[in-house]
Amino acid sequence: MEKTKPLIGVTAHFSTENDYSWLRPVYYDAINKVGGAAVIIPITDEESVYDDIIERCDGILLTGGADVDPHRYGEDIKVFNGEISPIRDKVELYLARRAVELNKPLLGICRGIQVINVALGGTLYQDIHAQIKDRELMQHFQKAPRWYPTHKILIEKGSHVFNAFGKTEAWVNSFHHQAIKDVAPGFRVTSHSTDGLIESIENDSLKFAVGVQWHPEAMWGKDEEYLGLFRLFVGHCRVK
Secondary structure, X not given: OOOOOOEEEEEOEEEOOOOEEEOOHHHHHHHHHOOOEEEEEOOOOOXXXXXXXXXXXXXXXXXXXXXXXXXXXXXXXXXXXXXXXXXXXXXXXXXXXXXXXXXXXXXXXXXXXXXXXXXXXXXXXXOHHHHOOOOOOOOOEOOOOOOOOOEEXXXXXXXXXXXXXXXXXXXXXXXXXXXXOXXXXXXXXXXXXXXXXXXXEEOOOOOOEEEEOOOHHHOOOOOHHHHHHHHHHHHHHHOO
16 A cells, blocks of 8 residues: 555635635546545635645646636737636646746646646637637537537647557547647647647656646546546656
């Protein structure tokens, strides 16, 4: 029996209006199921708290949620941008940058991939359907159960995402109206949807820095294939 499980900090949602945090159990249940020990990171303005948290954690998981404030990547907010959470932006952008600085394993899901990209110098489409006009897009905010895969992604061989799935094509779910536009320096695209949207990014110079646009945490309860990414992430968190 493993004596010490890797400690994984998992970010929470935050309601500015009601001043409370919450998180779906499927995120931390996935981490715990593959051998990690998940802890939920609280929302606070005290940056010193996050310095302590990230020093003690073996990895950081950035979860889904509201849109990133476009001012964070140098744009004015457009009418089609969604809800933003300033305090959550502050917390997660800081955690993403510190994780990269310290070379701590970092996994971002949906909003999380967007946070990683913005934190390290990339940009986003504030709304894919309003801003992408050179091709027809598929439905990226599905009208189906959260666990149900609705579209295919094409995966680069040799990537972490490839290693998680063990194949160059996979089916995923989709709950987003934003996506990566300009990829952050140091990161590369490792999968995309068949209509050309970026579905995952990775940084090969770091121990593990991966963002995915889909929600594997919502899928693994029906199909444990989707635990592969969490298993790979936690495995890298064990390596000192």
